[in-house]
Amino acid sequence: xxxxxxxxxxxxxxxxxxxxxxxxxxxxxxxxxxxxxxxxxxxxxxxxxxxxxxxxxxxxxxxxxxxxxxxxxxxxxxxxxxxxxxxxxxxxxxxxxxxxxxxxxxxxxxxxxxxxxxxxxxxxxxxxxxxxxxxxxxxxxxxxxxxxxxxxxxxxxxxxxxxxxxxxxxxxxxxxxxxxxxxxxxxxxxxxxxxxxxxxxxxxxxxxxxxxxxxxxxxxxxxxxxxxxxxxxxxxxxxxxxxxxxxx
Amino acid sequence: xxxxxxxxxxxxxxxxxxxxxxxxxxxxxxxxxxxxxxxxxxxxxxxxxxxxxxxxxxxxxxxxxxxxxxxxxxxxxxxxxxxxxxxxxxxxxxxxxxxxxxxxxxxxxxxxxxxxxxxxxxxxxxxxxxxxxxxxxxxxxxxxxxxxxxxxxxxxxxxxxxxxxxxxxxxxxxxxxxxxxxxxxxxxxxxxxxxxxxxxxxxxxxxxxxxxxxxxxxxxxxxxxxxxxxxxxxxxxxxxxxxxxxxxxxxxxxxxxxxxxxxx
Ligand SMILES: Nc1ncnc2c1ncn2[C@@H]1O[C@H](COP(=O)(O)OP(=O)(O)OP(=O)(O)O)[C@@H](O)[C@H]1O
Ligand SMILES: [Mg+2]
Numbered sequence: 001x002x003x004x005x006x007x008x009x010x011x012x013x014x015x016x017x018x019x020x021x022x023x024x025x026x027x028x029x030x031x032x033x034x035x036x037x038x039x040x041x042x043x044x045x046x047x048x049x050x051x052x053x054x055x056x057x058x059x060x061x062x063x064x065x066x067x068x069x070x071x072x073x074x075x076x077x078x079x080x081x082x083x084x085x086x087x088x089x090x091x092x093x094x095x096x097x098x099x100x101x102x103x104x105x106x107x108x109x110x111x112x113x114x115x116x117x118x119x120x121x122x123x124x125x126x127x128x129x130x131x132x133x134x135x136x137x138x139x140x141x142x143x144x145x146x147x148x149x150x151x152x153x154x155x156x157x158x159x160x161x162x163x164x165x166x167x168x169x170x171x172x173x174x175x176x177x178x179x180x181x182x183x184x185x186x187x188x189x190x191x192x193x194x195x196x197x198x199x200x201x202x203x204x205x206x207x208x209x210x211x212x213x214x215x216x217x218x219x220x221x222x223x224x225x226x227x228x229x230x231x232x233x234x235x236x237x238x239x240x241x242x243x244x245x246x247x248x
Numbered sequence: 249x250x251x252x253x254x255x256x257x258x259x260x261x262x263x264x265x266x267x268x269x270x271x272x273x274x275x276x277x278x279x280x281x282x283x284x285x286x287x288x289x290x291x292x293x294x295x296x297x298x299x300x301x302x303x304x305x306x307x308x309x310x311x312x313x314x315x316x317x318x319x320x321x322x323x324x325x326x327x328x329x330x331x332x333x334x335x336x337x338x339x340x341x342x343x344x345x346x347x348x349x350x351x352x353x354x355x356x357x358x359x360x361x362x363x364x365x366x367x368x369x370x371x372x373x374x375x376x377x378x379x380x381x382x383x384x385x386x387x388x389x390x391x392x393x394x395x396x397x398x399x400x401x402x403x404x405x406x407x408x409x410x411x412x413x414x415x416x417x418x419x420x421x422x423x424x425x426x427x428x429x430x431x432x433x434x435x436x437x438x439x440x441x442x443x444x445x446x447x448x449x450x451x452x453x454x455x456x457x458x459x460x461x462x463x464x465x466x467x468x469x470x471x472x473x474x475x476x477x478x479x480x481x482x483x484x485x486x487x488x489x490x491x492x493x494x495x496x497x498x499x500x501x502x503x504x505x506x507x508x509x510x511x512x
Binding site for chain 2: 045048049050070073074077078080082084085086088089090091101102105106
């Protein structure tokens with residue numbers, strides 16, 4: 001379980017996040033939604049320790065991540081897998097080497113075993129054919145998928161995905177959503193996903209946090225999201241005319 | 249009167265401000281150097297990386313270093329001959345001058361200034377790109393000390409390869425002088441070789457190698473520092489590369505002067 005308490009973050013004069021709290025449970029796919037520039041990625045970076053909030057706590061099963069000693073931090077880090085918004089693949093390594101990289105660095109597996117594991121993860125995102133290509137030779141959506149493969153290669157306890165299906169076609173996008181939900185259920189992972197995608201919101205949103213200008217305005221599930229009375233949230237989910245018509 | 253005092257106060261203020269800025273950057277630089285050795289990975293991880301960097305930094309620079317040093321030797325020979333007008337001075341002195349200026353100054357310093365352009369911009373550009381595309385973040389999230397993982401191999405590889413490149417540059421520069429001198433009928437091969445052999449101080453070789461190791465450290469760490477702390481986008485990566493080259497050039501020349509004062 002991940003618990004965040006009262007996260008506060010400013011960059012210079014600008015307050016990006018104020019007083020955000022929430023709980024993310026194992027086996028659940030929790031979504032963070034909100035418009036562009038509202039601080040979703042910054043919140044995620046606070047949770048994974050890349051950005052230090054001025055105030056607040058991030059607890060991984062009760063272990064304080066931000067103020068914990070180096071060993072605790074390292075232990076927690078090895079339990080998480082992160083997909084960055086841009087994929088963040090190492091551009092000097094092939095796709096397969098990218099996926100296998102955490103295994104190389106953090107485990108004592110033998111070479112054959114590592115390659116098997118990396119290939120298996122690539123297969124799950126449907127990219128076994130691209131194993132020997134360089135990141136510069138694959139498309140943006142493929143980079144995303146390789147990023148997911150790399151994030152799950154270590155069997156993480158905590159999985160963070162920053163917009164896993166932006167830039168993907170609808171079909172692949174659904175496949176990725178299914179993959180995320182599958183592994184979350186199967187391995188009881190605590191999964192946090194940032195998304196704009198209405199489809200995945202409805203499909204995998206067991207828990208949803210709505211951010212608006214750095215504040216948490218609403219929290220609920222995919223079944224209650226359409227019934228909320230928060231004006232900003234309604235504006236966000238009914239931006240699409242088709243959906244607006246179905247509501248009316 | 250008032251204006252003069254105002255101007256004076258302002259210049260003092262500027263100097264103090266500049267000092268503060270300098271101290272700030274130096275402090276950050278030294279903290280960065282410290283972070284390279286804290287919490288690093290197993291040594292086995294580095295051997296392969298160092299080898300890769302040796303190719304990237306060393307082997308890939310052989311061509312440019314060869315060209316530059318050969319021409320510099322040739323030019324030194326021709327210009328020295330041009331300056332020697334007295335018939336009383338033996339011609340072999342040309343070779344002595346080519347040899348000494350090459351070993352003491354031209355081979356180590358010019359080579360390293362050239363390398364600060366080639367290697368420095370390469371290091372800073374590479375690390376800057378990794379920073380802005382979140383590759384460094386990805387390493388950190390895995391619990392890997394990104395600065396030591398990425399930077400330490402570059403520093404080690406530079407400190408291994410730069411001395412070799414300087415030795416190569418020294419040979420080629422002296423050889424370039426030989427070719428130019430004999431081809432232009434300035435000096436006979438016998439005179440050149442006897443000049444090379446006369447009055448040789450072996451310490452100058454040691455001195456050149458010490459310089460190259462120090463320069464390697466300065467160039468690789470300063471460029472890494474600039475690249476590692478890039479923020480923003482592609483524009484900033486370009487700026488970081490430029491800053492890496494200018495700062496490491498200045499550092500190399502300052503260190504050159506200091507080492508000459510200290511060791512010669
Ligand atoms: N390192 C930084 N320094 C200064 N400001 C930043 C930094 N990182 C993010 N910001 C600002 O914080 C705000 C929130 O950014 P963030 O990346 O979290 O948005 P987002 O909700 O993820 O948007 P998107 O959906 O477009 O990815 C933005 O206005 C951005 O300018
Ligand atoms: Mg974002």
